[in-house]
Structure formats: C-alpha cells, structure tokens
Amino acid sequence: MAERNNRHVGQRRRRGPGPGGPGGHGMMPGEKATDFGGTMKKLLRYLRPHSFKLAVVFIFAIVSTVFSIVSPTILGDATDTIVEGLMSPLGIDFSALLDTIILLICLYAISFVFSFSQSYIMAGVSQKVTYELREKMSQKIDRLPVSYFDNRTHGQIQSYMINDIETINQSLSQSISQIITSATMIVGILIMMIRINLLMTITALIVLPLSALAIKLIVSRSQVQFRKQQDDLSDVNGHVEEMFDGHTVIKAFNREEDSIEKFDEINDALYSSSWKSQFLSGMMMPITNFIGNLGYVAVCILGGYLAINGSVSIGNIQSFIQYVRSFNQPLSQVSQAANLLQSTAAAAERVFDFIEEKDEEDAFGTENETSDPKHHIDISQLKGQVSFNHVRFGYSKDEPVIKDFSFDAKPGDRVAIVGPTGAGKTTIMKLLLRYYELDGGSITIDGHDIKDFSRYDLREMFGMVLQDSWLFSGTVEENIKYGRQDATHDEVVQAAKDAHIHHHIMTQPSGYQMEVNGSGSNLSQGQRQLVTIARALLSDNPILILDEATSSVDTRTEKLIQKAMLNLMEDRTCFIIAHRLSTIKDADHILVMDHGDIVEQGTHESLIAQDGFYAKLYNSQFE
Known part of the structure; x- marks a missing residue:
C-alpha cells in the first residue's frame, strides 16, 4: 500500500498551500458544519466500538x-467546628x-484519581478513532480519480488529513x-446550593442571563475576526512557501524588497485580525467574571444578613460562596466545549x-477490484499492441481537447508524439x-479494451518517465528500486x-546509500531525471511512456541515454512525447498533433519531405 501511495503522490503534488493549506483550513471557533446532526451521528459510529x-x-x-x-460542604463543616470551638468554653475539637x-x-x-483515569481512557479512544480516520483517508487517496485532484490544491488535502483530523482528536479527548x-x-452545585439556602440560590442565579448575553455578543463578534485571521494566516503561509520555492529567482531579479513589502502587508493584516480575535476572545472571561462577582457580592450581603438572623451558619455561607465561585466555571466550559x-x-x-467521495471505478482497494472475471486477463502474455479508435475527450464537456484521435501502434513500435x-x-x-x-471512442491493448482491465493491472504494464522528476525521502537505491521492489542490488x-x-x-x-531529501534538492535537476530514468529502466514494463524524459539532461548525456534505451525499447511499445524534435528522428512513427487532432504522421524523413507543419516545427528549432 505504501508503495502505491508514494507512486500517486508524485502525480498529485501541487505548488502552494491554497485556501486549505497549513493554516488555511485549521478549525477556529465559530466555524460551523452545514449538517451538524448528521455529521455527529457519523462520528458517533466511529465511537460505537469503544462504548464500554x-x-x-x-x-x-x-x-x-x-x-x-461534596468537598466544599465538608470544608464548611470544618469551619463550623472551628467557630463552635471558639465560642465554646471547651475550645476547638481538634480530633x-x-x-x-x-x-x-x-x-x-x-476525585483526582478518577479524573486522571477518565482523561487517560478518553485520550486512548480519541487516538484510535483519529488513527482509523487517517487510515481511511490514506486508503481513499489511492482510490480517488485523478480528476478529483484537478480542482483541489495540495494544501487542501493536507489540511483534511492534518488540521481537521487534529481538531477531531482534540475535541474527542477534551x-x-x-x-x-x-x-x-x-447540576451537583445547584443541588448543593439549594440544599444550603433557596433564597441565596435564587440571588446567585439572577446574573446568569446577563452572563449568557455577554457571551453571545462577544462570540458573535469574535467569530468574524477568527475567520479573517484564518484567511490572513493562509495568505502568509502561501506567500512564505512561494518565496521559499522561488528564492533563487527573487535574488536573480533583485526583488527581495518587493517580497518583504508584500510580506509586511499581509503580516500586518494577520496581526490586526489576530489581535482583534484574541482581544475579543480574551474579554469573555473578565466580563463573565465581573458579572459573576456582582452575584457574588449580592450573595455575600444576603448571607451576612441571614447569618446574623441565625438562618444560616457561617460554615454554610463559606460553602455557598465556594459553590458560587465554582458555578461560573462549568458554565464557561460548557460554552467553550459547545463552540469546539x-x-x-x-x-x-x-x-x-x-x-465518501466516489471511488475511481476498479481502483486499487475497491470492493469490485477483483470481483469481475475481466480483471483476470494475464497481462504477462500481452505484447503491447495499442490502438486508439476515434478517441474523444475534454476536461470539460464544452471544451474538447481530443476531437477524433485514431492510431495503431504495433508491439515494439517507437511512437513519437509532437x-x-x-x-x-x-x-x-x-x-x-485511464486517469480519465x-x-x-475506445483504446485497446492487444485487442482488449482498457476498461476490461482493472486500473491496477493496466498500469502494471507501463513504465513512465515524466518531465517533472519525482523522488521521495530515502536512499538513491530505494528511489531506483521504486520501479521494481524485488530487484537485486546488481x-x-x-x-x-x-x-x-x-x-x-x-x-x-x-554511494547508493546516499540519502535523498524529500524534494531531491541535494541532486541537480538533471541528476534527478537520470534517477527516474534508471527507475523506468529497472521496471522493465512492456509499454513505456517518456514524457520529455530527457529534457533536463545535457545533449551528450541525452545521446548516451538514447543508445542505452534502444535495448530496452526492443520488443516494447514506446510512446515518446518530445519538444526537442532532434531526439525523436529515429522513431518508427511520428504523430504531429495540433488542437487535439493528428495533422501529420510518418517518419522523420517523410515528414521533412512534406515540408508541412512538422517541417516548420523542426526547422524553427535551428533558426
């Protein structure tokens, strides 16, 4: 699974965090779901196995x-014991x-032991639930169609798997x-307060509506600033990542000052929204405490009066005051928890x-991946004859990219597409x-429609080298063995x-144990491309796709690679996409495309002799 995860990551990589990148979709107070009840029911289903x-x-x-x-009541009894002892000739009963x-x-x-135990158990439950969610999301990535990632940035997917999952984790554990x-x-404090004195309880509760109103007013205003803070934070993250990726270009064009000015501008906006949101959020506790103190003062005055009349003992007044002081805390906690x-x-x-996104049909890991007999075609027996029959396609229905593409490639053909x-x-x-x-129309391999294969089996027949080389963190040998995991060192x-x-x-x-960092920046662009070419050579697939595979290497190395790949291409169908037309002169077939149609086809010599579209493209590179 990990291997296939990594294989697809390279195809999904995006630049910039986007609106959902780090800091882009992290949850902030006040952000609400469109279906709170339905979502919480789904979350409860993940908690059901942990019911006990x-x-x-x-x-x-x-x-x-x-x-x-119960503790404040007992503490009040201790106070009464001291008061009675001071007023009694027998003195205080210290025993x-x-x-x-x-x-x-x-x-x-x-109380501490039980509190610690429930926190410990809940932390374990929350970690298991979030682990399960992360695992489901990781598996889901492999089953989603490529088109899903066309409309979402790398930062958004990252935010789903990190920020949103962490928000769920914190909420479950707390x-x-x-x-x-x-x-x-x-409930308990209210019962104990009523047990001590009903009139004092009513006096203490009078201020609750005021506290609720204050909290509502503050939250309604702070939510706006929290949302703005999140947007501004996304802008800062996006700018920093963009400037980091392009720092050599910034230096080359002397744009350091412009970069700093832009950063200062968005950083000032973040400072303003952060200050306002934190200030408004920080006002909640002082204001509620102030209102609570008003009730506290009223209770003290009333309690003193009742104590003088002998209606309530001093110890009970002390206990009641403690309950009043404690009563606002759980109210605030419930409000914060509800917001969270x-x-x-x-x-x-x-x-x-x-x-719950719709899976790619027959994607690896889906239920129907191996349920249909069509998935059991023996791909090891296929020769690599590829036929395109009146293929039509557009990324959107009203804008066709491929209008009517037909071509037959025989096993072992080297087909260049320019x-x-x-x-x-x-x-x-x-x-x-079958990314789309x-x-x-249709596409067949050895007479089998590509839809007759599972996507996994179909892609097992292809080796690929792309223009944008992709390496993962690991040794050079591990990166090359990515093409075939069971390959020997030799x-x-x-x-x-x-x-x-x-x-x-x-x-x-x-040597081969050299560590490659995540972006491969400790190798030159050409060296990274050579590693990916070695990976494709090792995979030894019946069909090869070379999409500008040598665009990042020098001309001498390019010629050497082309010679080395002749043996690999023998008896294998090879599709070569190239802009440098000098690299595909030896191709068996050259397809010249323009606006989704084949406008010319033939060998290099025949196309040059036609003096048409291809000849103009070829000659333009030497003008």
Missing part, C-alpha cells in the same frame, strides 16, 4: 465531579477537625469528558466528505493510463549504469 470505555469514562467523570462537589481534614484530603485524592464533567458539576463541537463538526464534515503546447500530447497518455474516462546498479547516473552515485561518500 466511554461508559467507564462517563462513570468516572461523574464520580470525580461528585467528590469534588474532629483532624478527621474532617483527612476525609477532605481523601475526597480530593479520589470536549466529551469536559461536557460530562461540567454538566454534572452544574461546532468546529469539530465542520472538520468532521470535510473529513467524511473526503472519505506538437505545440496544448495540442493534447500528454492528455493522450493520461487517457491510455473517454467521452467517445540490477539496480545496471539500471543506473544504463541511465548514466552510476558514476555520479559512486562519487558520493555513501
């Missing part, structure tokens, strides 16, 4: 909260006081237990939308690999020699 652990968490959270709630303190310490300890704890605490759940629903909605940019050369190869479905060395990269590899201290 969740039940334990629920019980532990309640027990921990109950012990925490009873010590028993009360020991009981209090035990309650706090038990919000669920926090809501249980806070709800239990609110909104963000979680929005993140989960995007994750589920990604997971033409101006946008003529449809690379599109033809994408259709051959045809709008009309076979890897031979492929490198045929690609004329062996000498450079052996000049490195680690």
